[in-house]
Amino acid sequence: MATHEEISASLQSFCEGYKKNSKLELMNRDWNRVIIIKASDIDSQHIMTLRNGELAVVQGVSDQNPDLVVTSDSETLADLFYGDITPTEPYMNGTLVIQGSEDDIVRLDFISLMIWGE
């Protein structure tokens, strides 16, 4: 089981990876989204916000309605945002649950692919 801090660190790592790729900022400049990341086995929640191509992550509960809700066990979330596993495998076996439009889900996977590679 991963800790809340480990999930926070993985999300920071994800953010850094995003910022290093200038193409991502350009490609997502029209994709303004609020994404909630929730651990199912520990008390941990983060809000990832994409606005005008810029990505930011904060801890805590969101006061606005999200576009996407990403829920999984803490271990999967930490591995996922560090890029040690692809989202597809836990998604296909049901460990990773994502609520939101299919296009948004695919877009999030594309971003992960561009940050971490295959």
Next chain:
Amino acid sequence: MQLKKVLTLRTIVATSAGLTLSSSTFVAAVQVAGFLAGDAAWLAILTGGLLCMTAALCFGELNGMTPSAAGIRLYFSRAYNEQLALIVSMLYMVVIMGVIGAESYVLAQVLSEVWPAVPALVWILTMFSIVTVINLLGVKIAGGFQNALTYSLILSLLAFAVIALFKADFQLTGSLATGGAEGLVNAVALGVFLFVGFEWVTPLTEEVTHHRIVSRGMLLAIGILSVTYALFTVAMTATTPREVLAGSPIPHLLFARGILGEAGVTWMVAITLAASITTFNAGLISVSRFVYSSAREHVLPPVFSKISLRFFTPWTAVLTIFTIGLAISIVVLVTQRYLMLVNMAAAMESIIYALAGLAVIRLRQKMPEADRPYLIPGGYIIPSICAVVFTGLAMAVFASFPIVLLYITLGLLLCTWYVKVVVPKLKLCYQEKKTTTRPRRRPVSGEKTRFD
């Protein structure tokens, strides 16, 4: 906390019915009527719809347990095992490609009838190119547009049926005279094809407020389609000679011309185009997303996970499906064996529904404590009926068309070989590449991260 955008029941019904309505369903409807004596086609269609409702209930329970766009891949993986789920999903995708081939053939024949100077191949190429470009650009059919399109289609079909029945001063004769049990079973088996694709709406489960909406939407869509198809088929066979309809890939166009002349042809061409483009689009999206996600989990070569940096679409997967779909369509155009693909889809769909019924039973035994937001009432009765009846219907198709059994068996063997031999090699190759080129990023437990 609620999602910003959620889909309504109206859109779920429209999507489920819209994905099911295609040009090749008219051909299948005529085949259904051909198995029966008198005007009993409605009986086979309504029975087919009722049976599909048992499958819809099973999909509803499975979808509630595991609400995911991964659909049957995930349900079957939990109920049976990962390998079987992958084999069945791959074969299903191949059959969907076949349906697209049959669909393109029918649509090309319709357009060639109206504009005979343009060869059918040009129409096929044009349609595939349009849908491929739409997919490459990432343009989606909006919910409101899908609603308008589907409900207009259904109303148009009902209007055609009512006009035809009034014009012919129709009297129902031999409405229950099926001409024998064998004919009825075959008609029902083929009647299942009329509803192929109603369950493709389950990926939208991540976009609704409650999973129950998807289950209800599927049932409503099947109910509406059952009545529409039953009326339309009875009207077609009552007003146009059966031998003319049965020998043609465009029975609905002949029917429309007979009822309303050239105005009817124009109206029917518009209906056919709308029905086909939505089916084409849905088929291309489903298969290309399956190819992309399979590549992402290293089940297919990594080349299929390439994405367009401009449009965020899996372009290699889309272009691959374009090439395969075009090749299948050309083969269908040359051989004119579109009915074989229709029968193949009916058999495959029956197998999928039988497996869904069994999956419900297995999961209730394997995971009795799992949360089930939607539970089929009546215990094991409905899932058992679903499993037994659809197994029987698949067998009926195989008995009537042994070539279908041969092709499905070959496909099954090929997919099994791929999953058991090639997939482990691809995964091993990926693991080796990953361990040599990319160390694990996440610090081991206890090690301080640079964010501490």
